[in-house]
Amino acid sequence: MCDENINDMVQCVDPLIKILLGHYETHHMRQAADIEISLTPRPDGIALQRWLYDEIRTAILAGRLMPGSRLPATRDLALRLKISRGTVLAAYAQLGAEGYIQGVTGKGSFVAPELPDLPPRPVATGSGVAESISDNATGTKYEAPAVVLSARGKKLSMTPFSVAGRTLPAKAFRTNQPDVTAFPFDLWTRIASRRSRRLCPKFLADGDACGYKPLREEIAGYLRSSRGITCSAEQVVLVGSVQQILDISARLLLDPGDQVWIEDPGYPGAHLIFAAAGAKIVDIPVDLNGIDVENARNQAPNARLAYVTAGRQSPLGYVLALDRRFSLLNWAHQHNAIVIEDDYDSEYRFEGAPLSAMKSLDKKGRVIYCGTFSKLLFPSLRISYAVLPDQLIAPFTAALSLTFRHVPIIAQTTLHEFIAEGHLGRHVRRMRLLYAERAQALRQAANVHLSGLLEIPEITMGLDTPAFFTNDSNDKDIANLAAQAGIESLPLSAYTRTQPVDPGLLLGFAAVSHTEIESGVRTLARVIDKTPN
Secondary structure: OOOOOHHHHHHHHHHHHHHOOOOEOOOOEOOOOOOOOOOOOOOOOOOHHHHHHHHHHHHHHOOOOOOOOEOOOHHHHHHHHOOOHHHHHHHHHHHHHOOOEEEEOOOEEEEOOOOOOOOOOOOOOOOOOEEEEEOOOOOOEEEEEOOOOOHHHHHHOOOOOOOOOOOOOOOOEOOOOOOHHHOOHHHHHHHHHHHHHOOOHHHOOOOOOOOOHHHHHHHHHHHHHHOOOOOOHHHEEEEOOHHHHHHHHHHHHOOOOOEEEEEEOOOHHHHHHHHHOOOEEEEEEEEOOEEOHHHHHHHOOOOOEEEEOOOOOOOOOOOOOHHHHHHHHHHHHHOOOEEEEEOOOOOOEOOOOOOOOHHHHOOOOOEEEEEEHHHHOOHHHOOEEEEOOHHHHHHHHHHHHHHOOOOOHHHHHHHHHHHHOOHHHHHHHHHHHHHHHHHHHHHHHHHHHOOOOEEOOOOOEOOEEEEEEOOOOOHHHHHHHHHHOOOOOEEHHHHOOOOOOOOEEEEEOOOOOHHHHHHHHHHHHHHHHHOOO
């Protein structure tokens, strides 16, 4: 076999260049006339058989080995390359199985007369919009017409989330993220290890689309004590994210053209999901008491669905007033509509117990309640849950099984024990204290360094807060300049579609240390102070 040193490898493949072109005789090699093929040395970690297969396949696809060309006998090729004949036979067999070469009894092996996947030729597009593609096998570049997305596909491709994920450590002022560095890693690892040691076949087979029942029972119990929601484990369905709840709900409940109430300003992730389903979005203004239900009823009384963040309005932080909660529930009952309550982070209330969810008032089965452990514990856990009205359990579960199957079971069992042993409650209480301190640190630093530039209202709950400019600054421009200075923030105008909103920024404090908060506020003050009005 050839030495793996690159120089020795090049010397080994030199005779292969001529052999694969068919320019050989039984005992004497003939010169390859006017044709030169550059074969690459075998990279580290690539098996010899795979390398030989790739080189022959590339030569065929590039046209350097023409259809019908005869290949050298396996024995001769093995001798010339100083490799085993078995290696050559295996490479030939793979090429033959994929249709690149054909063996003829008594005559040898030949390049197939019709190849299965020759690279496409350049294609002219009517619009002139095309994409440059590089063929992996041959390196040939050609123009391919742009893929045409459906109307839904265009909406789905407008995700507001970071596709690549967000790196650590978190910068000031990262929004919508808990402090993962404060999570009890060792405790979680011990539970996960214990669960792994107790694995049995039932945890390796398909799981219930609704989720691991002991975990659903724990969640139902937790919601009764912490959010005032009386529900059974059968009503709790586990999913990968709240976005998935919105997506499945839209598919189950909406036909193209159906109206949906959306808070404005409001959560862009919900708007895009419902718009992608073909719904007609009805933008409803928000005030100090949350979504204006009377305005919504006047605009679109026959809407099929309403999406609200009742516990802490996104992004302004207002709590939906009790009279509006009852009005919203009455409307849903009267018009056979569904309300989706996204309770994304109101669990973190800094004074007193968390407020009861609107779902706790739902006596007619009109509310889908959404909760997530991504913000309660850590984002990569990817376990969220829906509390469903009884009549939606069967269709929702069936749709979940069709589109997603179920959340990974082993992660569910670990989370189950984490909750059952009381660790979730202790962790949430500890984080409430930590986040309350950081919220206070942000306000104090802002009072010192941002006075006259940016006003932060009292922060009573959540992971972030709106902050309003004292003049008519362009919040998108300032957010971009702040990003250049290493500050993460979101402009409030990015949350609105048709309704006016005071210019400002959404600032996260939960994932940011006291030191980072102080430094971030100073940097933000310099950015705003230097920005022309």
